[in-house]
Amino acid sequence: MADIIQLLPDHVANQIAAGEVVQRPASVVKELLENAIDAGATTIKLIVKDAGKTLIQVIDNGKGMSTTDARLSFERHATSKIRTADDLFQLHTKGFRGEALASIAAIAHVELKTKQEQDEVGTSITIEGSEVISQEVVVTPSGTSISVKNLFFNIPARRNFLKSNTVELRHVIDEFHRVALAHPSIHFLLYNNGSDTFNLPVSNYRQRIVNVFGNKTNEKLVPVEEETDVLKISGFIGKPEFAKKTRGEQYFFVNDRFIKSAYLNHAILSAFEGLIKTGMHPSYFLNLKVDPQSIDINIHPTKTEIKFDDEHTLYAILRSSVKHSLGQFNIAPVLDFERDSNLDTPYNYSKSTIEPPKIEVDRNFNPFQEQKQSNRQLTSSFKKQSTGHWDGLYVGLESREMATDNNFTNVEFETEKSESSLFENDDQKEHISTTYQLHNKYIISTIKSGMLVIDQYRAHQRILYEDFLQNITVKQGVSQQLLFALQLHFSVQEIEIIKPLRDDLEHMGFMFSSIENESIEITGLPLGVPESEVSIILEQLISDVQNEVPDANFSTTDLLAKSMSKSLAIKTGQTLKKDEQEHIVNKLFACKEPNVSPTNRLTFITVGVDELDKKFI
Ligand code: ADP
Numbered sequence: 001m002a003d004i005i006q007l008l009p010d011h012v013a014n015q016i017a018a019g020e021v022v023q024r025p026a027s028v029v030k031e032l033l034e035n036a037i038d039a040g041a042t043t044i045k046l047i048v049k050d051a052g053k054t055l056i057q058v059i060d061n062g063k064g065m066s067t068t069d070a071r072l073s074f075e076r077h078a079t080s081k082i083r084t085a086d087d088l089f090q091l092h093t094k095g096f097r098g099e100a101l102a103s104i105a106a107i108a109h110v111e112l113k114t115k116q117e118q119d120e121v122g123t124s125i126t127i128e129g130s131e132v133i134s135q136e137v138v139v140t141p142s143g144t145s146i147s148v149k150n151l152f153f154n155i156p157a158r159r160n161f162l163k164s165n166t167v168e169l170r171h172v173i174d175e176f177h178r179v180a181l182a183h184p185s186i187h188f189l190l191y192n193n194g195s196d197t198f199n200l201p202v203s204n205y206r207q208r209i210v211n212v213f214g215n216k217t218n219e220k221l222v223p224v225e226e227e228t229d230v231l232k233i234s235g236f237i238g239k240p241e242f243a244k245k246t247r248g249e250q251y252f253f254v255n256d257r258f259i260k261s262a263y264l265n266h267a268i269l270s271a272f273e274g275l276i277k278t279g280m281h282p283s284y285f286l287n288l289k290v291d292p293q294s295i296d297i298n299i300h301p302t303k304t305e306i307k308f309d310d311e312h313t314l315y316a317i318l319r320s321s322v323k324h325s326l327g328q329f330n331i332a333p334v335l336d337f338e339r340d341s342n343l344d345t346p347y348n349y350s351k352s353t354i355e356p357p358k359i360e361v362d363r364n365f366n367p368f369q370e371q372k373q374s375n376r377q378l379t380s381s382f383k384k385q386s387t388g389h390w391d392g393l394y395v396g397l398e399s400r401e402m403a404t405d406n407n408f409t410n411v412e413f414e415t416e417k418s419e420s421s422l423f424e425n426d427d428q429k430e431h432i433s434t435t436y437q438l439h440n441k442y443i444i445s446t447i448k449s450g451m452l453v454i455d456q457y458r459a460h461q462r463i464l465y466e467d468f469l470q471n472i473t474v475k476q477g478v479s480q481q482l483l484f485a486l487q488l489h490f491s492v493q494e495i496e497i498i499k500p501l502r503d504d505l506e507h508m509g510f511m512f513s514s515i516e517n518e519s520i521e522i523t524g525l526p527l528g529v530p531e532s533e534v535s536i537i538l539e540q541l542i543s544d545v546q547n548e549v550p551d552a553n554f555s556t557t558d559l560l561a562k563s564m565s566k567s568l569a570i571k572t573g574q575t576l577k578k579d580e581q582e583h584i585v586n587k588l589f590a591c592k593e594p595n596v597s598p599t600n601r602l603t604f605i606t607v608g609v610d611e612l613d614k615k616f617i
């Protein structure tokens with residue numbers, strides 16, 4: 001039989017390699033920014049259009065390339081950064097694999113312009129899908145400009161796999177942050193769709209963090225400094241009280257390279273032990289300097305994971321220096337987390353054996369305002385009462401036996417009225433309600449075949465979710481105008497998340513007079529949304545967008561409705577009046593999908609009389 005093995009043509013090999021290096025626009029951003037840093041640039045400008053799908057351009061004032069180097073830079077395994085395998089252990093540059101430009105050029109339209117300082121003119125090269133289209137002499141400033149257009153133009157499957165612009169832009173900005181935070185001595189600029197999103201002038205490290213995350217970050221930072229034989233640590237940790245529900249601001253840089261390390265993250269978490277609640281994430285921005293010989297960066301193609309020779313020692317040093325800083329800045333005694341956590345969890349779990357506690361917390365909880373709050377939060381969904389296909393299931397309370405049942409199902413509620421419901425008084429009959437609240441968590445109601453146990457929080461989430469979805473899609477959310485505009489402050493990155501949601505939010509009933517820089521001005525709110533809750537709603541929304549694991553079904557409308565319903569739904573632990581309980585039952589069964597919450601968890605269960613009968617054998 002004839003030989004069948006062939007070497008793959010270069011452009012195919014490059015496309016395959018590209019799969020490893022370039023997953024999305026943000027990967028290109030990372031590679032180009034790193035090349036600019038390696039070239040010694042002091043100013044680096046990043047320009048993206050359509051979250052990088054249409055254009056990613058990086059302009060630097062670094063050392064540039066000669067004509068020959070410019071041409072060679074697109075070859076696979078072409079690098080100026082290492083010569084021998086030994087150099088791998090003495091790395092002082094970001095790149096070294098010589099693959100990035102070759103990979104990018106295999107899957108996009110690339111235009112390179114570059115000039116070295118001593119030269120009069122520079123070189124321009126255009127490459128499309130690994131094929132050199134043109135090479136010319138050009139007049140261009142010293143340094144390099146690379147434009148990457150129409151990413152994945154020749155791999156439609158990969159292009160289709162890209163997420164919405166919101167999601168892709170978030171990745172781009174994340175990458176930009178990582179690089180910018182590691183290099184405060186370089187001036188970085190980011191332009192998104194023509195408007196300047198970030199301008200980060202040369203500064204010290206603290207100032208860089210503040211420029212990236214907003215002015216309010218400054219007061220949150222506690223410095224960390226430590227120098228030992230094996231490790232030098234510098235940077236900042238966030239004060240415990242500013243720990244977040246999401247993992248947003250956690251940065252390790254090892255020799256100026258952003259890395260991910262669950263192990264080192266654990267070292268920090270354990271230093272914060274007792275100071276923050278479980279499930280909360282402290283912020284940190286830490287630079288670790290180690291001997292390049294003691295690490296191996298090569299274990300991951302995108303170079304975000306590295307191997308340390310002696311991780312245990314690093315762990316111990318890191319943990320103790322973070323602890324030291326927390327102590328030195330007197331963080332620990334100031335906070336009284338005992339009290340805080342009690343305030344935050346008003347529920348009484350002692351008798352509840354049904355579910356482990358959830359992390360959801362009602363930050364506005366005020367034990368003296370229970371009743372008022374529940375009224376207020378329900379107003380928006382009280383508007384229209386409607387019935388649905390549940391009528392057949394639901395028969396209301398028809399017999400006295402039921403009333404007696406209720407005396408033990410709803411002990412709490414019955415205490416004040418036990419007398420009247422114990423006596424079978426005909427006059428009272430029509431006032432006897434058909435719903436009962438159990439442990440401020442479940443609403444019990446009767447159906448033909450037995451009883452219905454409804455989770456109040458999940459049910460109300462479902463109701464609000466469908467309401468919001470309806471409002472967004474038919475664009476008819478009712479607004480209440482605010483007397484005084486409400487000004488809220490966010491970081492630039494958070495503002496970038498809110499901006500694309502503006503239309504949808506307005507359809508829900510929000511009115512904005514401006515969303516820019518670091519602030520949002522709100523002039524109107526959806527009916528029933530209290531002013532005091534707006535910042536919580538928006539923070540929750542931002543954190544939900546950040547946490548969203550992008551998948552094919554990603555829809556901002558859906559995410560928005562989910563997030564809002566989560567923020568506004570009446571919480572577990574809230575006492576509900578009779579009419580509120582009934583309203584929830586009615587509204588729930590008028591929903592399109594009453595069975596599950598927006599996050600796909602059961603909203604109610606039924607317990608049949610036959611099941612009860614069995615228990616009484
Ligand atoms: P690597 O960075 O791993 O060496 P790349 O494919 O990213 O591989 O780049 C190939 C080479 O092109 C680099 O080694 C460098 O010599 C040159 N190069 C790339 N970008 C720039 C730039 N912005 N300025 C100067 N030289 C560059």
Ligand code: MG
Nearest residue numbers: 031035095100
């Ligand atoms: Mg590189």
